[in-house]
Amino acid sequence: MLEMNTGTVDLNLMRVFLAIWDTHSLTLAADRLALSQPAVSHCLKRLRDVFQDPLFVRTAEGMQPTGAAIRLHDPIDRALDLIYGAMQRHAGFDAATSTRRFRISMSDMSAFYFLPPLLAEFQNSAPGIRLDIVPVPLANVESGMRSGEIDLAVGYVPGLSGDCVAETLFQDEHICMVRAGHPLVGRTLTRERLDGLRFMFADSSATGHGLTEKWFDRMDIKRNIVLNLPHFTAAPEIVRSTDLAVIFPRSIAERFNRSRGFRLLPLPFELPPIEVKLHLHTRFAADAGIAWLRGAMRTMFGAR
Numbered sequence: 001m002l003e004m005n006t007g008t009v010d011l012n013l014m015r016v017f018l019a020i021w022d023t024h025s026l027t028l029a030a031d032r033l034a035l036s037q038p039a040v041s042h043c044l045k046r047l048r049d050v051f052q053d054p055l056f057v058r059t060a061e062g063m064q065p066t067g068a069a070i071r072l073h074d075p076i077d078r079a080l081d082l083i084y085g086a087m088q089r090h091a092g093f094d095a096a097t098s099t100r101r102f103r104i105s106m107s108d109m110s111a112f113y114f115l116p117p118l119l120a121e122f123q124n125s126a127p128g129i130r131l132d133i134v135p136v137p138l139a140n141v142e143s144g145m146r147s148g149e150i151d152l153a154v155g156y157v158p159g160l161s162g163d164c165v166a167e168t169l170f171q172d173e174h175i176c177m178v179r180a181g182h183p184l185v186g187r188t189l190t191r192e193r194l195d196g197l198r199f200m201f202a203d204s205s206a207t208g209h210g211l212t213e214k215w216f217d218r219m220d221i222k223r224n225i226v227l228n229l230p231h232f233t234a235a236p237e238i239v240r241s242t243d244l245a246v247i248f249p250r251s252i253a254e255r256f257n258r259s260r261g262f263r264l265l266p267l268p269f270e271l272p273p274i275e276v277k278l279h280l281h282t283r284f285a286a287d288a289g290i291a292w293l294r295g296a297m298r299t300m301f302g303a304r
Contacts, residue, residue, distance in 0.1 A: 011083065014076050015147060016043040017055070021073055022143040024062030032140075032149050081283055093288035095296075099128040100289050105136040105144065105153040107206035109232065110276075113251050114154060117300060138207055145281035151290050153279040154297070156207045165280045167294075169301045172249045172274040174212055176265040177256070179240050189265040191221075197245045199223045202232035212247055215271050236262070249274060 019029035020040070030040040048055055053068040065073070093100070106114065111133055122129050136144050136153075142160050144150040153160075160166065176189055176197075184193060216223065227244065229235060235246050236256045248256075253264050278297060284290055 095126040101130040102151045103132045105150045106155050109204050109206040110155040156274050166277045169276045172251050175250050176245050177248050177253045177262050178245045185263045191268045199225045200227040200244045200246050201225050202229045202235040204232050
């Protein structure tokens, strides 16, 4: 019978095991856990010593689990569920005095929309709270929440499993934004007038924003794009100074339009709505701090 020194096993080793399982990479596991790659390699060596098995072997497709790792995965995953649940039920949370750091996955557009009012509120009601906004690829959002490396995911995040809880904050839509003095202002935006506009395309990490190009292609809508930008923050000043138009989510366009320097024109066709949601993994549903953060965001941004 295999004898193991269970005294060398700790929670961090189990988190490393699951991070390598999810990412198939020591480098990506290190990034997720905010560790150096040598530290993750050292943890993997300790795991191999404990279980007397390679656990993960390097292949052309990345670090692949051995048979032993496959047998260990579900028990380790369930054990962490129990441990996290016990810790969450035991721990209290007082936002007014807490210095907790929350990690939130959101796009650049979501950060632009949510963070200014959120941090202004926290400045008064929860001055010790700190936030890390982490750019997580869509495919890694669920595993990041399951591992505890992400507390919440905010925005349009399709494809999550039933292990994640989602609540809709609001539904957004795409509109056409032009300057207040644009020749088109005062007229309804028809398909023909849309075809006659000169556009800029402002890129974003927002999933819903990226889908607009696919939807336009399916509807055979060809825009005259004369400027491509790798980010969206410069777009308002360019639109304000030219007759260029840009397609934006209404929530973002309204934030830019506080001084009424633009006109927001409904599109002459229907696009699928953008469901802006809060996402949480059920493993951390009992976490009082995350529940407080969800409640604060629901109160500030829900049902707009």
